[in-house]
Structures are given as structure tokens and as C-alpha cells.
Amino acid sequence: xxxxxxxxxxxxxxxxxxxxxxxxxxxxxxxxxxxxxxxxxxxxxxxxxxxxxxxxxxxxxxxxxxxxxxxxxxxxxxxxxxxxxxxxxxxxxxxxxxxxxxxxxxxxxxxxxxxxxxxxxxxxxx
Numbered sequence: 558x559x560x561x562x563x564x565x566x567x568x569x570x571x572x573x574x575x576x577x578x579x580x581x582x583x584x585x586x587x588x589x590x591x592x593x594x595x596x597x598x599x600x601x602x603x604x605x606x607x608x609x610x611x612x613x614x615x616x617x618x619x620x621x622x623x624x625x626x627x628x629x630x631x632x633x634x635x636x637x638x639x640x641x642x643x644x645x646x647x648x649x650x651x652x653x654x655x656x657x658x659x660x661x662x663x664x665x666x667x668x669x670x671x672x673x674x675x676x677x678x679x680x681x682x683x
Contacts, residue, residue, distance in 0.1 A: 568642055568646070570635075570642075571643045599636045603629035
């Protein structure tokens with residue numbers, strides 16, 4: 558385990574929220590449902606902040622700045638990571654990495670890793 562691994566904090570949050578919901582008598586699937594709804598709420602707050610940056614609400618004018626939008630996006634990411642960890646406590650980071658690799662493959666060029674260096678001279682052409 559690495560120092561300052563964000564997944565450690567996410568696991569701690571997920572555990573705490575699960576304990577809180579269990580104390581309230583909520584079954585696991587109900588907890589997951591509410592966590593996904595919380596994710597939707599956070600995404601809505603990010604959208605609201607963008608509307609504020611763009612002064613798109615004539616009643617409020619410019620009510621946010623881009624840093625506030627960025628913080629709201631981070632809130633949504635954290636909430637999503639917590640939701641995933643609550644649903645997959647044993648392998649959330651690995652599952653995330655697997656899905657990220659699969660979904661990003663269509664957008665990122667495939668490159669083969671460089672061949673291992675055998676210790677001999679490196680020849681380059683100019």
C-alpha cells in the first residue's frame with residue numbers, strides 16, 4: 558500500500574457511510590441506491606456551478622468561478638469512487654482500472670511497450 562493512496566481514504570469513507578446506513582437499518586442495495594443518487598446530486602451541483610460561471614441564470618448573474626466548478630467535479634468523482642467502493646469493497650481500485658483501460662482503449666492509440674534493453678550499446682539513427 559502506498560502512502561497517501563486516495564483509495565485508502567475512499568475505503569475509509571465508504572466503510573463509515575456503510576456503518577452509518579446500517580445503523581439506520583438500510584440493506585446493502587438500498588445503501589448503494591442512495592449513494593448513486595448522491596452522485597447524481599453532486600453532478601447537479603457541478604452543473605449549477607457551470608451555470609453560475611457562465612452567468613446563465615439572469616436572476617443570479619455570475620455566482621461561481623471555475624475553481625468552484627472544479628471542486629464540484631472533485632466532489633462528484635469522490636462520491637463516485639465511494640459508491641463503487643461500497644458496491645465492490647474487495648476490488649474497487651482494480652475494477653476501476655480495468656474498466657478505465659477498456660473504455661479508454663477506443664480513444665488512445667495502442668502502443669507496444671519498448672523492448673527490454675539488453676545492456677549492449679544503444680544505436681540510434683539520425
